[in-house]
Every structure is written in structure tokens, then in C-alpha cells.
Amino acid sequence: MPHWLLKSEPDVFGYPDLECVGREPWNGVRNYQARNNLRAMQVGELCLFYHSNAKPNGIAGVARVSVGAHPDNLQFDPLSDYYDPKSPPGDPRWSMVEVQPVRAFPRLLTLDDLRAMPEWQESPLTRRGTRLSVLPVTDTEFRSALSAVGLDADSL
DNA sequence: GCCAACGTTGGC
DNA sequence: GCCAACGTTGGC
Numbered sequence: 671m672p673h674w675l676l677k678s679e680p681d682v683f684g685y686p687d688l689e690c691v692g693r694e695p696w697n698g699v700r701n702y703q704a705r706n707n708l709r710a711m712q713v714g715e716l717c718l719f720y721h722s723n724a725k726p727n728g729i730a731g732v733a734r735v736s737v738g739a740h741p742d743n744l745q746f747d748p749l750s751d752y753y754d755p756k757s758p759p760g761d762p763r764w765s766m767v768e769v770q771p772v773r774a775f776p777r778l779l780t781l782d783d784l785r786a787m788p789e790w791q792e793s794p795l796t797r798r799g800t801r802l803s804v805l806p807v808t809d810t811e812f813r814s815a816l817s818a819v820g821l822d823a824d825s826l
Numbered sequence: 827g828c829c830a831a832c833g834t835t836g837g838c
Numbered sequence: 839g840c841c842a843a844c845g846t847t848g849g850c
Contacts, residue, residue, distance in 0.1 A: 701845075
């Protein structure tokens with residue numbers, strides 16, 4: 671099963687917020703590569719919830735795709751920061767999914783932690799200058815991240 | 827189709 | 839707050 675990583679700024683919406691609201695539309699993504707990843711996400715797939723622009727940055731929990739890709743509502747809302755007047759209504763340019771909380775990490779698995787893990791050396795996340803906000807995660811990366819904080823990927 | 831200018835992301 | 843990296847825009 672594919673896994674994913676979702677970036678969010680905890681000052682805006684962190685993993686605790688996801689637990690609080692129970693489910694959250696993942697909208698406002700305005701990058702084609704990230705969008706293509708959203709479109710590939712299937713219901714039930716698991717996502718690492720990553721805190722960016724934080725002190726410190728790192729993975730805070732696991733989320734699950736609860737609704738698959740569908741048109742992002744904000745692209746047609748003129749009052750939204752994410753309004754895209756050039757998106758054709760008959761062929762919406764941007765997509766969103768919905769996610770639900772699965773498990774909070776017992777501790778934040780920081781970017782520094784990840785950089786120190788052999789399993790994460792190839793991930794775009796640990797490379798400088800990667801701004802992609804929705805990215806695929808390999809099974810090895812996923813399992814090693816959970817195992818590093820004492821969680822078992824098979825018992826989620 | 828190229829590329830300079832600009833805006834944004836995101837680590838530090 | 840700074841700035842490197844990178845995506846997008848728009849003139850040509």
C-alpha cells in the first residue's frame with residue numbers, strides 16, 4: 671500500500687488540530703506535483719503528518735485518507751486565498767482529499783532524527799530545497815519512522 | 827520556447 | 839528575519 675507525507679504548519683493546523691476536528695479537507699494545494707500526488711491517494715492509505723515551519727520540524731502523527739481526490743472547493747471561491755479564476759469549471763485544475771487522525775506520535779520525530787536515519791537518506795524531505803507539500807513515502811521510510819518512536823505499522 | 831523577474835516555501 | 843531553492847509568470 672502506498673504511503674504519503676503531508677506537510678502542515680502547526681501554527682495554522684497541526685496534528686492536535688486534526689485530532690480535535692476529527693477530519694479535515696486537505697485543500698489549498700496549488701502545486702502540480704503535489705496535486706498529482708493528491709490524485710493518486712486512495713481511501714485508507716496512511717499519511718505521515720509533518721510539521722513544517724515549526725520549532726522543531728518533524729512528524730507528529732499518522733493520518734488516513736478518508737475521502738479520495740475530488741475537486742478543491744476553494745478554487746472557485748473568489749473570497750478564498752486559494753481562488754483560481756483560471757481553473758475551468760468543467761475541468762477543475764485543483765484537487766483535494768480528506769484525512770482523519772489515526773495515531774499521534776508519542777514524541778515528535780524531528781527532521782534531525784530523520785536525517786540521521788539510513789532509511790530516510792533518499793527522501794526528498796531530507797534534501798535541501800524540497801518544497802513539495804504532498805509527497806510519497808516508501809514502505810521502508812514509513813515503517814522506520816513509526817518504529818523510531820516505538821509504534822508498529824501493522825497495529826495501527 | 828527561452829529566460830529574467832518575481833513570489834513562495836521552508837530550513838536555519 | 840534571512841536567504842537558498844525552486845515554481846510560475848510574462849515579455850520577447
